[in-house]
Amino acid sequence: MSSLTTSPAWMSLQEHQKIMSEQHMRMMFHEDPDRFRKFSLSAGPLFLDYSKNRITEKTVSLLLDLARQCHVSEWVNRMFKGEKINFTEHRAVLHTALRNPSTETLLVDGVNVREQVHHVLSQMKRFTESVRSGQWKGYTGETITDVVNIGIGGSDLGPAMAARALEEDCTVPRAHFVSNVDGAHLARTLKHLNPARTLFVVASKTFTTQETLMNARSAREWFLSQARYEKFIPLHFVALSTNQREVSAFGISPDHMFEFWDWVGGRYSLWSSIGLSLALTLGMDKFSEMLLGAFEIDEHFQTAPLEKNMPVILALLGVWYINFFNAQTHAILPYDQGMSDFVNYLQQMTMESNGKSVTREGLPVDYATGSILWGGVGTNGQHAYFQLLHQGTPLIPADFIAPMHSRTPLGNHHKILLSNFLAQTEALMRGKSRSEAQAELISSGLEKSALQALLPHKCFAGNRPSNSLLIDQLNPRSLGALVALYEHKTFVQSLIWDINAFDQWGVELGKQLAQGIQAEWDQRPEISNHDASTNGLLEMIRKT
Secondary structure, three states: OOOOOOOHHHHHHHHHHHHHOOOOHHHHHHHOOOHHHHOEEEEOOEEEEOOOOOOOHHHHHHHHHHHHHOOHHHHHHHHHHOOOOEOOOOEOOOHHHHHOOOOOOOEEOOEEHHHHHHHHHHHHHHHHHHHHHOOOEOOOOOEOOEEEEEOOHHHOHHHHHHHHHOHHHOOOOEEEEEOOOOHHHHHHHHOOOOHHHEEEEEEOOOOOOHHHHHHHHHHHHHHHHHHOOHHHHHHHEEEEOOOHHHHHHHOOOHHHEEOOOOOOOHHHOOOOHHHHHHHHHHOHHHHHHHHHHHHHHHHHHHHOOHHHOHHHHHHHHHHHHHHHOOOOEEEEEEOOHHHOOHHHHHHHHHHHHHOOOEOOOOOEOOOOOOOEEEEOOOOHHHHOOHHHHHHOOOOOOEEEEEEOOOOOOOOOHHHHHHHHHHHHHHHHHHOEOHHHHHHHHHHOOOOHHHHHHHHHHHOEOOOOOEEEEEEOOOOHHHHHHHHHHHHHHHHHHHHHHOOOOOOOHHHHHHHHHHHHHHHHOOOOOOOOOOOHHHHHHHHHHHHO
16 A cells, blocks of 8 residues: 555545544534535635535634645745756646736746746737737738637647637737647638638747647648748748747748746646737736736645645545545536536646656556546536436536636626526535425325325435635636636645645657558558557558
């Protein structure tokens, strides 16, 4: 067994879980009218109510003991100081520096990263103002009306999610996002665009990412089919990269290459030049508001005591259910249509970060290190998978997220939306007892035999945990704060589980094998150097 699962804090929680597994939240609320106040807190533009969890003050105290045992505060300080806590790649982890307005020196390998960050932000500001004002013109002398971001993973999910969420703030140029190497993604995006008024942002740190470069080259061909001359490429293509040689070979001017650094992980890169497409459609001022929202949570995370620290509390609640209640999934349920891509974004952040099975020392773990994250916008989910949340057999903790005010008010729509938001968390917590269900059926006039047959199906166990996150409204500041909150939650959980949240070696094997298969595609005779299944599938595809 690992040192974690035999540690005093872990074993105390195991014993406590036996007691809590017999407790129902309905009774907890009945016995403690002050529960909401005790289990809620604020950070920046965020308010968290975590009272609808299977916890008591004792539970929280024991979870905090676990955090202290795992030296969470010390690791947080190490990250903010720029220590190379991503030890497998020998890198610092400083996405927080991207949104810190401070000009104080922060050195990594003898280089002041704050100076680098502010230089690129200034470069982004000049460029976005040039495009948005109409000063920047395409090869026909017309202004840019559309921006196509070509990237994948962290170079796509973040800015695409934010552009969808902040649609009310976005103006011309309109932003589009292409990631999938499936040609349909690029073809459908370009179908209604004018090459003379389209700007492409190619996002690849190394400028060698296969999917991104394939899409970028096809976009280049599409552009040249109209513009004809390669000399016009610098007017319509810019790069987010560090590989000046490959960027120049593509035809992009080095003056329009926006740098980011190896201490910025892909899934944490929204705040860097990877956000250029978003800044182009939002404007740099609103992009800066998003940075500010994230910075507020950074400050809170770094300075708030553990018991009042929102990312820490959310992380510990996740550990409580994953490791002590065997919860294998976690639902994210935003009650805002703009956040329809938010779950996709968080999936990469959490599952790529903590999908690990060895400790920092390289030893196999004997405990779960994460859960499957899923969900979608309310109220759609209520008419799809909420049945499983309410009456299914798995325990599925959930985060409900809602703006108190709508960006697009329309009659009573928002009141009905929020009524559903409130009702769902209450229903998950309370459930419906057998006596309540029976009384309800009797009042409906149901005959006794029919009543008894229907009664078991009308009962809800309840005691299903949820967190409620409120924001005033979905805007750049609150979105930035929400993203930073989940970044730090993910990091804290990795500290509890003693894993490295900042590498992703697991995604490399598939890439390597795909390159080999691609090289074999046109070989003759039949391929036989894979397993029987892969050989058979490859041959079937090649023969069509």
